[in-house]
Amino acid sequence: MLGPGYSTVQCVIEPPAGAASIDVYGPGDPKRRAPLRHEAIWTPAIGERLVQDLAPNSYLIRVTTTDGQILEGTFYVDAHSAASTSIDIRGIMPVRPRVATMLKTAAKTVVHGFIRRDDEPLGWTETDSVAARARFDGCCLNAHDGADGKPDLCLLVEPKRFTDLRSDASFADTMLAGRRSLLAGGRPRDLLGDAADTLSHEGRLRRMFLEHVLVGPPTGARVDAGVVEGLAESALQAKMRDPYTASAAAYYLLHVRAFERLHDWTKNLAAWFDESSDTHVIRATHLLDDEDAGSRSDALAELLAAARIGLPLYTPGLRLLVQGLLRLRHDDADVGPAAATALTPIRPYAAACTWRTLTTSFYGRGPNEPIGVDLAQAPGPFD
Secondary structure (H helix, E strand, O other): OOOOOEEEEEEOOOOOOOEEEEEEEEOOOOOOOOOOOOOOEOOOOOOOOOEEEEEEOOEEEEEOOOOOOOEEEEEEEOOOOOOOOEEOOOOOOOOOOEEEEEEOOOEEEEEEEEEEEOOOOEEEEEOOOOOOOOOOOOOEEEEOOOOOOOOEEEEOOOOOHHHHHHOOHHHHHHHHHHHHHHHHOOOOEEEHHHOOOOOHHHHHHHHHHHHHHOOOOOOOOOOOOOOOOOOHHHHOOOOOOOHHHHHHHHHHHHOOOOOEEEEOOOHHHHOOOOHHHHHHHHHHHHHHHHOOOOOOOHHHHHHHHHHHHOOOOEEHHHHHHHHHHHHHHHHHHHHHHHHHHHHHOHHHHHHEEEEOEEEEEEOOOOOOOOOOHHHHHOOHHHH
16 A cells, blocks of 8 residues: 555656666566566666656666676665655665665656746746756746646745755645645745745745735734844845845835835845846835935836846745836836836736745746736735
């Protein structure tokens, strides 16, 4: 019998150095755990990291080395094992051994990873990993469950967390549980935080700032607004060290209209991290909301820059991007047409947005096909 809710186990093989070919045979007799020798069911390409869903059973790995040796070993896929187990293949591949990793995942549930295309800000290309140090590359995780017919949940994530979450089998269930809650009208969720065992100090700060913007302080909590504003001011000042936390802090300060704590630092934030849609949205909102900060034409330039880059990472950023463009389109005849043009490709994502996750999330058939209600029926940001 399989474990509750599981019918397959996700197997990841990274071909080791010295291997000319790899073949996986099976399944065998589960009672004897002896794989049958017949036609190979899986032949991972050398130089690639491939994933295959296998039913719980016994399997045989045959490795042919570059010097013609044939090495064999067996492994057993166990539906009752821990959510993440490893099969050590050093015994069959002594030259720079690698590990074939077994990750359990719910039946028919898959998390695909996508990265924003350089030549098309709202276009996405599937990928397994990105450079952990990449700054503000648009990274998106897409949870798909073909069994229930509901739309996928697409979630933007920070590049440094993309690969870990993409390969974490339990995160598929976390995302789908979040989707069910959001579709049922649940409160805003930090899906990234829920998936992590612990959060760094900076991660906790980002979560606090963004939750304050989306839902306010926790119910019943005694929060000193001055203390939170001071933390946000310090985080924004430290933007060179951590632009992600600085961006979340800036959204909070804009939300509470603490313009004196923003100083003119939003200008440097947008200039120094100009590959981020969020930083341009932050600067534009500062220019629009604080009459002493700058002109509306400068605000439009920042909003257009944000739209050219793509979707903001954080949910308040998408809300403010759409609100800013709508505001200029309706209120300013000089810049209205340009604002309307920039808004057009953003509208389908805004209409599909959940508005209830800390990082931007939306429904769709993958990130290239958002599915949502008409813009006029979307919640809060368009009231």
